[in-house]
Amino acid sequence: MPLAFTPSEEASPHRLHGVLPPVVLPMTPDGEVDSASLESHVNHLVVAGVHGLWANGTTGEFYSLDGEGRAEVVRLCVKAAAGRVPVVAHVGDTSTSLAVRHAREALAAGAALVSVLPPYFVGFGQDELKAHYRALAHAIDGPVVAYHLPQFIPATLSIGSIVELVAEGVLCGAKDSSSDMVWLRRLQRRLREAGTPLPCLTGGSSVADLGYLLGAVGSVASTGNLTPRHLVRQYAAARAGDWDLVLALQDQSEELIELLAPPGTVAAPGLTTTVYKYLLSALGRIESEHSAAPQSQLTAQDRRHLDERVLPVIDRLEGPGDRA
DSSP states (O other): TTTTSOOEEEEEETTOEEEBBOOOBBBTSSBBBBBHHHHHHHHHHHHOOOOOOESSSSSTTTTGGOOHHHHHHHHHHHHHHHTTTOEEEEEOSSSHHHHHHHHHHHHHTTOOOOEOOOSSSSOHHHHHHHHHHHHHHHHHHOOEEEEOOOTTTOOOOOHHHHHHHHHHTTTEEEOOOSSSSHHHHHHHHHHHHHTTHHHHHOOOOOGHHHHHHHOOOOOOOGGGTOHHHHHHHHHHHHHHTHHHHHHHHHHHHHHHHHHSSSTTTOOHHHHHHHHHHHHHHHHTSOOOOOSSTSOOOOOOHHHHIIIIHHHHHHHHHHOOOOOO
């Protein structure tokens, strides 16, 4: 049984566990936040049984929002969640002062925890990165969640730095979006050796099963926007130690994941959000498929592929009666 599923960690005051979808950000055709659609989408996720919400992540197009826009997204998610599940808000930016401002605004808006990407664009060293996370924790008077995304931000915390910051009380969790299970395995081993337990979440939709096996306490899979009930069933199976079912459910997720990029397209975060928004609008959960400019919108051929090949899979995984 993976160490993640122990009563002591479930009793943590931070309650970082389970399925936390990185919430897609519905937008109007002119690029504004569609607050009504966002609240509707969040309510659907909560009713589906998710354990928390991940606001302003990559799938939430945080990079297209200014500071007030980020805070507004958190407020809307918290309002729609209505105390039923916690909201974790990503607050990373290019400098410590900007990240501190986002963190304070997110907590004021009702976020339970903040997650932090390392400062991007400049390749900072480990001492600088550790100082960044320490300053954030000091500024908000509480620990933060480290966000590991090395494919986009190579200057990231090392395993040794994470263990050090956990021992100092700076970190209360980590999200690994690298899909590098060797890295996650080594992190878990080093944490055990140091006697510094840390709730870890996987971000890659294709590695949720492997993450659970290695001790992850939950997943922040983008597919949770489309099939939240399916992922909740998988988490429950991992909790119960039913690994045959965990793997079978992952195989079903893989069928969906392989179809999400329309023929002739190249998978990328911007395309992912646009595809998800089209599918969510087709399912009646949000109003519009638009993403932030300059992201291209889908072609008629792309939409036909999603209608004919992907929507039936979602219906099968979630149930045909799941549409709004």
